[in-house]
Amino acid sequence: MSTTARPPTTDVVLRITGMTKRFGATLALDGADLALRHGTVHALIGGNGCGKSTTIKVLAGVHRADAGRIEMAGSAWSAAEYDARAGRAAGLRFVHQDLGLFPELSIAENFALDAGYPRGLAGRVSWTALHRRVAGLLDNYEIGASPATPVAALRPAQRTLVAIARALQDQESDRHLVLVLDEPTATLPQHESRLLLDAVRRRADAGQTVLMVSHRMPEVLSVSDDFTVFRDGRTVASLVAARPTEAELVAHMTGSADAARAVVRPQPASGPAADAGRGDVVLDVAGLAGGPLRGVDLQVRRGEIVGLTGLVGSGRTSLLKTVFGEHAPAGGNVRIASDRPAGDAAASVPARIAGGVAYVPEDRGGEAAFADLTVRDNLSATVVGRYWRPWGMAVRRERADAGALIRSHAIKASSTEVPFAALSGGNQQKAVLARWLRREPALLLLDEPTQGVDVMSRADIYRIVRETAERGCAVLVASSDQLELCGLCDRVLVLRDGRVAAELSGAALTADRLTALTQSTETTAGPVPAPGDR
Numbered sequence: 060m061s062t063t064a065r066p067p068t069t070d071v072v073l074r075i076t077g078m079t080k081r082f083g084a085t086l087a088l089d090g091a092d093l094a095l096r097h098g099t100v101h102a103l104i105g106g107n108g109c110g111k112s113t114t115i116k117v118l119a120g121v122h123r124a125d126a127g128r129i130e131m132a133g134s135a136w137s138a139a140e141y142d143a144r145a146g147r148a149a150g151l152r153f154v155h156q157d158l159g160l161f162p163e164l165s166i167a168e169n170f171a172l173d174a175g176y177p178r179g180l181a182g183r184v185s186w187t188a189l190h191r192r193v194a195g196l197l198d199n200y201e202i203g204a205s206p207a208t209p210v211a212a213l214r215p216a217q218r219t220l221v222a223i224a225r226a227l228q229d230q231e232s233d234r235h236l237v238l239v240l241d242e243p244t245a246t247l248p249q250h251e252s253r254l255l256l257d258a259v260r261r262r263a264d265a266g267q268t269v270l271m272v273s274h275r276m277p278e279v280l281s282v283s284d285d286f287t288v289f290r291d292g293r294t295v296a297s298l299v300a301a302r303p304t305e306a307e308l309v310a311h312m313t314g315s316a317d318a319a320r321a322v323v324r325p326q327p328a329s330g331p332a333a334d335a336g337r338g339d340v341v342l343d344v345a346g347l348a349g350g351p352l353r354g355v356d357l358q359v360r361r362g363e364i365v366g367l368t369g370l371v372g373s374g375r376t377s378l379l380k381t382v383f384g385e386h387a388p389a390g391g392n393v394r395i396a397s398d399r400p401a402g403d404a405a406a407s408v409p410a411r412i413a414g415g416v417a418y419v420p421e422d423r424g425g426e427a428a429f430a431d432l433t434v435r436d437n438l439s440a441t442v443v444g445r446y447w448r449p450w451g452m453a454v455r456r457e458r459a460d461a462g463a464l465i466r467s468h469a470i471k472a473s474s475t476e477v478p479f480a481a482l483s484g485g486n487q488q489k490a491v492l493a494r495w496l497r498r499e500p501a502l503l504l505l506d507e508p509t510q511g512v513d514v515m516s517r518a519d520i521y522r523i524v525r526e527t528a529e530r531g532c533a534v535l536v537a538s539s540d541q542l543e544l545c546g547l548c549d550r551v552l553v554l555r556d557g558r559v560a561a562e563l564s565g566a567a568l569t570a571d572r573l574t575a576l577t578q579s580t581e582t583t584a585g586p587v588p589a590p591g592d593r
């Protein structure tokens with residue numbers, strides 16, 4: 060496939076050439092190149108495991124590359140010379156997905172923790188000076204909050220902007236900082252992403268250089284000037300001042316125009332085609348309270364995919380965790396009807412698992428996996444009993460099954476024996492999903508199932524979830540991605556103030572309606588009948 064390789068030659072503020080990094084048997088970067096032009100938003104994109112995070116970690120000094128060269132702000136370093144201090148001194152600033160803010164502290168205090176507290180007479184902290192300086196920055200970034208506001212009270216996009224303003228607070232007029240954003244919108248619903256990306260665009264128009272990693276193609280296309288596409292640790296396309304289509308980008312990512320067409324135009328969902336097997340209520344939640352939940356009522360039937368949306372803090376994750384037995388409810392009932400006994404309302408996690416419930420949490424690296432154990436151990440963790448034999452574990456069988464799962468779920472791993480922690484973020488997500496689906500659950504709970512997953516695997520995950528539902532599983536999926544919910548679900552519930560405030564299905568189920576209902580005080584006239592009831 061031809062690549063539009065036109066390396067930028069003017070105004071380049073950061074240039075990486077021939078970057079190579081090996082982790083054991085894995086060649087994470089294989090001579091990658093990247094060049095950032097001043098005052099542009101530059102998208103670094105590619106499939107899961109192609110080397111994006113490794114590049115950012117090399118730039119941040121977390122990893123040292125084995126070979127390559129970095130040039131910035133008139134200096135140049137070999138891979139062996141470059142470290143975190145060099146990057147910072149040259150002007151690189153990072154905002155990671157975990158923003159590193161302290162929600163209970165004020166915005167001003169969050170700024171001061173990074174840059175230090177201004178001191179007045181007798182060395183006392185000068186709050187007036189701090190608040191004046193931070194007020195200026197908030198103005199400059201159009202954040203619309205006062206320095207005394209606790210970070211917890213901010214909207215998600217505002218929080219990210221505070222993290223950006225904080226990272227760039229030592230920007231001087233004669234020195235240009237380069238801002239590196241690692242999946243800045245991954246956890247944001249569409250309207251918040253838009254606010255954030257518009258702000259990033261305005262900063263770039265005013266001269267800020269931004270390097271952004273993201274899997275959300277429409278967003279990347281809407282905000283970026285230049286694009287670098289990685290595949291298998293190599294730069295396969297460098298598009299400058301370009302207006303590519305999503306299909307073109309995906310063709311570069313996959314190396315196949317045919318594959319790109321299939322991804323960008325996925326087969327229409329078979330929709331509620333599982334009607335035949337649908338009917339029995341598998342999950343029945345009544346008056347559920349605890350934490351942010353204040354009386355949630357909902358049902359999910361066999362073969363049905365029900366979505367959950369709501370603002371951050373609306374209780375989506377709490378609801379899933381309570382159904383899974385991880386949180387004890389303060390009131391109400393959770394009833395799970397499956398052919399396996401699932402326990403009462405306050406059942407424990409083991410009782411729920413035994414009862415046929417599977418849960419893929421949002422934080423798959425931390426909560427859902429055994430990071431130090433191998434990929435094989437993690438894939439068999441939910442079905443370990445299958446491999447016990449009188450003489451010990453049937454390791455060869457276990458390894459063969461793990462290999463088959465790795466292939467069928469397109470998990471990029473150099474072998475079944477590498478530690479789970481060595482997988483890239485998106486591949487960890489696929490592995491956690493694969494391992495739960497092995498149990499043929501009666502009820503599948505998914506929290507942000509495609510966060511951090513590349514556009515190719517996203518289509519695979521939707522297909523796998525649909526097929527699972529078609530086999531009779533009831534699926535409850537929480538997501539901040541309203542387009543995803545519209546494409547995947549039979550109906551979607553909007554959580555607000557700890558209750559199900561609205562329900563959409565059929566033609567009424569659109570991303571715009573969901574966004575409006577998530578933010579408003581409006582309720583739908585009453586629950587729209589579940590497809591199985593129609």
Ligand SMILES: Nc1ncnc2c1ncn2[C@@H]1O[C@H](COP(=O)(O)OP(=O)(O)OP(=O)(O)O)[C@@H](O)[C@H]1O
Pocket residue numbers: 082083085086087105106107108109110111112113114471472480481482483484485486511513
């Ligand atoms: N610390 C590590 N030890 C071993 N292998 C690693 C380590 N970090 C990354 N890798 C491997 O290097 C390759 C590139 O990973 P990287 O995290 O850079 O990918 P990525 O493009 O950021 O993927 P994603 O989109 O899933 O986040 C992958 O094969 C990954 O498994």
